[in-house]
Amino acid sequence: MTAPSNAFPQPNILDLATFAKAVDYSLMDKLTPDPVGTSDGDDHDSRQVFSGHYVRVKPTSIADAEYVSHSQALFAQLGLADALAHDKGFRQLFSGDLSQAPAPMRRYGWATGYALAIYGTEYTQQCPFRTGNGYGDGRAMSVFEGLFNGQRYEMQLKGGGPTAYCRGGDGRAVLRSSVREFLAQEYMHALGVPSSRSLTLFVSKSETAARPWYSPNSYTADPDIMVSNPVAISTRVASSFLRVGQIELFARRVRKKAHGNARTELKNIVAHLIEREYQSDIDPNLEFNQQIIELAKIFRMRLSKLIAHWLRVGYCQGNFNSDNCHAGGLTLDYGPFGFCEAFDPEFQPWTGGGQHFAFFNQAQAAEANFHMFWLALQTLLAEDKEAIVQLDEVRHGFKIEMQQHCQSMWAAKLGLIEFDTELFTQLVQLMHRTKVDYTIFFRELSHIPQDIGALKKSFYQTTTAALDLQWQHWLEQWLDLLANQKQDLKTIKASMLLTNPKYTWREWLVAPAYEQARQGDYSLIEELKQVFSDPYSEQEQAIEEKYYQLKPKAFFNAGGISHYSCSS
Numbered sequence: 173m174t175a176p177s178n179a180f181p182q183p184n185i186l187d188l189a190t191f192a193k194a195v196d197y198s199l200m201d202k203l204t205p206d207p208v209g210t211s212d213g214d215d216h217d218s219r220q221v222f223s224g225h226y227v228r229v230k231p232t233s234i235a236d237a238e239y240v241s242h243s244q245a246l247f248a249q250l251g252l253a254d255a256l257a258h259d260k261g262f263r264q265l266f267s268g269d270l271s272q273a274p275a276p277m278r279r280y281g282w283a284t285g286y287a288l289a290i291y292g293t294e295y296t297q298q299c300p301f302r303t304g305n306g307y308g309d310g311r312a313m314s315v316f317e318g319l320f321n322g323q324r325y326e327m328q329l330k331g332g333g334p335t336a337y338c339r340g341g342d343g344r345a346v347l348r349s350s351v352r353e354f355l356a357q358e359y360m361h362a363l364g365v366p367s368s369r370s371l372t373l374f375v376s377k378s379e380t381a382a383r384p385w386y387s388p389n390s391y392t393a394d395p396d397i398m399v400s401n402p403v404a405i406s407t408r409v410a411s412s413f414l415r416v417g418q419i420e421l422f423a424r425r426v427r428k429k430a431h432g433n434a435r436t437e438l439k440n441i442v443a444h445l446i447e448r449e450y451q452s453d454i455d456p457n458l459e460f461n462q463q464i465i466e467l468a469k470i471f472r473m474r475l476s477k478l479i480a481h482w483l484r485v486g487y488c489q490g491n492f493n494s495d496n497c498h499a500g501g502l503t504l505d506y507g508p509f510g511f512c513e514a515f516d517p518e519f520q521p522w523t524g525g526g527q528h529f530a531f532f533n534q535a536q537a538a539e540a541n542f543h544m545f546w547l548a549l550q551t552l553l554a555e556d557k558e559a560i561v562q563l564d565e566v567r568h569g570f571k572i573e574m575q576q577h578c579q580s581m582w583a584a585k586l587g588l589i590e591f592d593t594e595l596f597t598q599l600v601q602l603m604h605r606t607k608v609d610y611t612i613f614f615r616e617l618s619h620i621p622q623d624i625g626a627l628k629k630s631f632y633q634t635t636t637a638a639l640d641l642q643w644q645h646w647l648e649q650w651l652d653l654l655a656n657q658k659q660d661l662k663t664i665k666a667s668m669l670l671t672n673p674k675y676t677w678r679e680w681l682v683a684p685a686y687e688q689a690r691q692g693d694y695s696l697i698e699e700l701k702q703v704f705s706d707p708y709s710e711q712e713q714a715i716e717e718k719y720y721q722l723k724p725k726a727f728f729n730a731g732g733i734s735h736y737s738c739s740s
């Protein structure tokens with residue numbers, strides 16, 4: 173659970189031509205392109221895509237692109253020199269203009285279709301054709317697949333213009349949502365949570381898009397005005413962008429007997445998922461149906477661990493549908509998300525998401541997504557009765573595996589070797605009643621205080637003497653448990669400090685960064701990037717004073733800060 177190491181060799185990619193040489197499309201080329209679309213990707217109209225794994229699409233560049241930020245951490249990991257982020261050709265490429273992309277890069281990108289299941293129920297209504305054939309990456313498109321330091325990465329523009337799946341949308345992302353996604357992805361990585369990463373962020377100096385949003389000091393649940401915001405393109409990077417919904421799309425087509433090639437397409441996308449995300453964990457010599465069982469087992473484990481991480485760091489995804497559930501176990505789609513400040517198990521910042529996606533309900537939401545994954549694999553196993561029995565066992569074991577990972581995470585958060593149900597239940601009740609700040613509470617606890625004085629720093633509510641007594645009683649029980657472990661307190665404290673971050677995402681401290689960026693001032697983005705890059709460490713006093721503090725009263729229930737309904 174420690175922060176990843178930042179030690180990488182000197183960058184060896186200094187220019188765009190060398191960057192382009194890292195291209196390797198060999199895995200994606202095993203997939204089938206949509207046979208109807210134009211071969212150069214010039215077709216941007218919303219349409220039904222009946223078959224194939226992806227649609228070629230040329231991004232639509234944003235006008236007058238300006239550099240906002242790049243991730244130094246990811247650049248270092250890939251071996252890219254920081255200066256590349258300011259290179260004209262590089263900017264052109266990652267602000268959506270592929271016309272000058274050097275060979276062997278292709279001058280078009282690709283978007284993929286996917287299905288949507290909300291909490292285990294299949295939907296096609298969100299598709300303009302009501303068939304599900306027009307739903308997928310509406311404004312996201314990959315432009316690069318290649319190898320850096322022996323690792324395969326895919327690079328995807330978000331906000332790069334409409335694709336066949338745009339559903340009439342403009343294909344754009346505004347600066348506000350792009351800044352959030354850009355910062356959040358790198359923050360999650362620094363927290364040690366598997367996630368898509370951020371490469372670059374470019375903004376248009378002349379193009380804007382209007383989105384519903386909140387007027388200043390608005391406390392309404394839904395946005396009350398339309399706000400015009402500069403458009404931006406952020407590039408995200410991951411081992412792949414395969415989603416549960418994507419696998420599901422091909423399985424649904426098999427079940428519906430949509431076309432003659434449906435089963436082959438399903439098989440190929442599953443084989444592709446294994447190759448892209450599970451290569452190091454699944455023996456390619458196993459018979460394919462056995463590989464599928466392994467795939468289900470390992471995804472079950474990764475998904476459970478992911479949720480345990482989310483709970484550990486206070487993250488709520490907000491809209492954990494199957495189309496936002498990465499099939500390799502990464503966090504994906506930072507639109508409706510938020511981080512819990514005043515503790516509430518039902519914390520859910522996205523007003524459109526519903527309580528089933530609230531903070532403490534994420535294990536169940538994950539299970540619903542896993543169910544869709546299981547169903548898709550079951551479709552593929554079809555006649556293999558024995559394998560289906562094995563697959564069902566994996567499905568049935570989900571709750572137990574999830575519980576194990578969550579419990580050991582809670583134990584670690586409390587510095588315990590073993591999870592203690594009673595102590596934990598009491599704690600959650602106290603935390604909720606007192607409305608503690610989730611991050612400050614666990615961070616203060618990590619110093620193993622002997623009385624509740626230090627913990628009070630995290631309380632949003634004034635406590636009565638009776639409540640204080642309950643807290644003191646809980647603390648003493650906890651201290652007793654620690655004392656009975658065969659570890660010294662110094663070791664326990666050290667591991668708690670690496671489990672419970674000091675710095676969290678506080679929306680009211682992030683919002684000024686995207687507001688200032690709108691005026692062309694990117695300094696706060698840089699400051700936040702810096703703070704978020706080292707969330708477990710003690711940082712300078714000025715940073716501590718600004719970022720390690722309770723959410724001010726005025727921001728509770730504030731539209732755009734405490735909740736939001738539009739994430740694009």
Ligand SMILES: Nc1ncnc2c1ncn2[C@@H]1O[C@H](COP(=O)(O)OP(=O)(O)OP(=O)(O)O)[C@@H](O)[C@H]1O
Nearest residue numbers: 308309310311312338341342343344505506507740
């Ligand atoms: N402005 C837009 N133009 C076209 N399509 C859009 C737009 N905004 C969202 N979409 C599409 O609508 C669907 C639901 O949107 P959602 O906000 O979940 O996704 P997103 O944030 O764009 O995508 P992702 O899951 O790729 O991070 C997605 O398939 C997305 O591509």
Ligand SMILES: [Mg+2]
Nearest residue numbers: 495496505507
């Ligand atoms: Mg999405």
